[in-house]
Amino acid sequence: MGGVANFNEGGYYFEIADKLDISFMIETIKNSQIRVQFDTNFSQHSIKPDGGILFLRKQDDENFKKVLLITEAKRQGTNDERQKEGKKKQATGNAIERLGKNLTGIKAMLNHEKITPFVCFGWGCDFGPNVKSVLTKLNVLNEFYFLNKTYIFKADGNSNFNYFSPVSMYFREKKWEVDEMFDIMKEIAETSLRYYIF
Structure with missing residues (x-):
């Protein structure tokens, strides 16, 4: 995956990537000037969200690189198939x-932005309504905000950098x-595009 698409308004364009370099992630935090301590021993590595990343870039500024969307897709659970085959359940x-x-x-x-444009789509028998142990893990990951609801902006909190960061977690x-x-993406x-350019 990877590529660019023109978005002529104001010299902006879109870039699609299949990984987030840890060096880019650290540099993004550094540019916010709200943090000074970083362990850079692993900056040559990257993370690879399953659905990729959509960036907003600007033709006249090579350093302008804003995250518009990060997408994960997780299929989990084969216990329904194992049960049909007469096999034991596996851990979830x-x-x-x-x-x-x-x-x-x-x-x-x-952390320094007012948005967290992340979505994860998950499916499989491990995400059924009766598999409370897995749904609890997802609820904790989403800072006790609701699942199956779109969140883009930071929530609650009482200062510039003291907000919660619920994300869009769709599981079934x-x-x-x-x-x-x-439609969700x-x-x-x-929304992220409007946040950055308007």
Whole structure:
């Protein structure tokens, strides 16, 4: 994945990438000038959200690079299939642990912004309404905000950098259709675009 698309208004354009370099994430935080301590021992690595990243770039400023949308997709749960085959259940939760790692870094990178344009679509039997252990993990990851609801802007808090960062976490048993995901992603990306340029 990767590429660019023209967006002629004001010399802006879109860039799609399949990874977030940790060096970029750290540099983004540094540019906010609200933090000075960083462990850069791992800055040569990257994180790779399953659905990729949409950036807003500017033709006359190579350093202008704003995150419009980060997308994850997680399928978890084969116990329904295993049960049909007469096999024992497996433990639940691996995809959520990987999601938590990426989300922690993304929230840190965007701590100084008023938005966190992140969405995760998850499906599989592990996300059924009766699998409370997995749903609890997701609820904790989303700072005890609701699942299956779109969040873009920071919430609550009482100072410039003391807000909660709920994100859009859509999870269910049934597989997500492309048009369903597109509508949600479009809303997040368009809101982020307005935040940065208006």
